[in-house]
Amino acid sequence: MNINNLINPSVTKLKSYNPGLSMEAVKKKYNLDSVTKLASNENPFGPAATIDDIKNENVSLERYPDATSESLIESIASTYSLSEQSIILGNGSDELLQMIGQCFLNPKDEVLTVQPTFSIYKLVSTICAATYKEIPLNNFQYDIPALLQAITPKTKLIFLANPNNPTGTLLTQSDIEQILSKLTNGILVLDQAYAEFASDPSYGNGIPFIQTHKNVCVLQTFSKLYGLAGLRLGYALGHPELISLIAKLKMPFNVNSMALKAGTIALKNKKFIQKTLDNNETEKAFIYAEFDRLKISYVETHANFILFYGDWFAADVTEKLLQKGIIVRPLNSFGLPNAIRVSIGTRDQNQNFIDTLTLCLNQKES
Numbered sequence: 001m002n003i004n005n006l007i008n009p010s011v012t013k014l015k016s017y018n019p020g021l022s023m024e025a026v027k028k029k030y031n032l033d034s035v036t037k038l039a040s041n042e043n044p045f046g047p048a049a050t051i052d053d054i055k056n057e058n059v060s061l062e063r064y065p066d067a068t069s070e071s072l073i074e075s076i077a078s079t080y081s082l083s084e085q086s087i088i089l090g091n092g093s094d095e096l097l098q099m100i101g102q103c104f105l106n107p108k109d110e111v112l113t114v115q116p117t118f119s120i121y122k123l124v125s126t127i128c129a130a131t132y133k134e135i136p137l138n139n140f141q142y143d144i145p146a147l148l149q150a151i152t153p154k155t156k157l158i159f160l161a162n163p164n165n166p167t168g169t170l171l172t173q174s175d176i177e178q179i180l181s182k183l184t185n186g187i188l189v190l191d192q193a194y195a196e197f198a199s200d201p202s203y204g205n206g207i208p209f210i211q212t213h214k215n216v217c218v219l220q221t222f223s224k225l226y227g228l229a230g231l232r233l234g235y236a237l238g239h240p241e242l243i244s245l246i247a248k249l250k251m252p253f254n255v256n257s258m259a260l261k262a263g264t265i266a267l268k269n270k271k272f273i274q275k276t277l278d279n280n281e282t283e284k285a286f287i288y289a290e291f292d293r294l295k296i297s298y299v300e301t302h303a304n305f306i307l308f309y310g311d312w313f314a315a316d317v318t319e320k321l322l323q324k325g326i327i328v329r330p331l332n333s334f335g336l337p338n339a340i341r342v343s344i345g346t347r348d349q350n351q352n353f354i355d356t357l358t359l360c361l362n363q364k365e366s
């Protein structure tokens with residue numbers, strides 16, 4: 001029997017996600033004592049709820065988690081003044097993206113998004129055998145006229161990250177209004193993984209739209225601001241009717257007991273949240289100033305990472321950085337072979353990144 005013939009044809013087309021090397025793998029490969037990871041937009045201060053905090057909550061690992069996730073859903077509802085029926089939790093927002101795809105997409109349905117953006121939208125659309133349409137960004141910014149023109153009555157799902165990954169650029173409230181007024185027969189998914197970092201008044205938060213539009217779904221995550229990427233916890237906000245459709249796809253115990261406890265603790269940790277946001281603003285300005293000094297081009301960001309580019313092949317630069325213990329993300333897989341994404345870290349991490357980058361670029365020139 002040739003098992004390759006048994007595969008679902010949409011699965012044949014899938015390319016596995018490449019998360020890059022782990023810190024341990026980099027240490028081992030290059031024989032390094034320490035590495036600085038600024039590649040996955042994680043929180044440089046660690047988690048907003050520590051393992052000790054979770055331990056104090058007496059999690060019973062021998063029991064299944066609370067399938068209703070009541071306590072965390074209550075906390076999220078009160079954070080946003082929303083009803084509990086407007087919220088569903090996922091094993092990271094990745095899982096919610098997959099549930100949304102499976103909930104709404106039939107083969108050949110049209111999905112609309114931009115390029116470059118978060119790769120999971122394509123993965124989910126491919127799994128569902130949908131037709132995937134990408135509108136190029138214009139000078140790294142959303143091209144709203146082109147997006148509007150691409151929306152047709154066949155558009156079933158629109159995935160837009162706001163701020164976008166890997167550019168850090170944003171949609172305004174008016175952009176969202178215009179998109180919604182053209183979208184007559186589909187769902188708009190606003191992926192707000194980095195929303196909390198967007199301090200600019202022009203940022204269009206999708207949450208108010210869920211009160212007025214049944215076809216808007218907002219995704220948020222505990223992986224970035226709250227530093228809980230390792231526990232896998234995200235949530236979708238939407239009209240209760242929309243959430244009840246997505247809930248049909250939910251596996252009963254998709255969120256584990258430790259994540260449920262950690263989420264509730266993290267939401268209350270205002271001091272940690274403020275420290276993270278303050279650091280992001282200060283360190284964004286520091287990296288901009290250093291890039292200006294080094295004459296490196298970059299895109300102004302509304303998130304916790306910065307895209308920078310130059311007259312180089314990014315994978316060569318990131319490989320040199322890797323050898324010196326700095327992990328950043330080359331953006332060739334996003335179709336940007338001369339661009340790199342660096343997460344905003346602590347001052348020590350950022351200084352180390354800038355010093356090592358300077359060294360690597362000088363090495364290139366010699």
Ligand SMILES: Cc1ncc(COP(=O)(O)O)c(C=O)c1O
Nearest residue numbers: 092093094161165193221223234
């Ligand atoms: C735009 C965007 N959405 C979603 C995610 C995934 O978040 P989670 O860790 O909650 O699955 C990421 C992670 O990098 C992201 O950049």
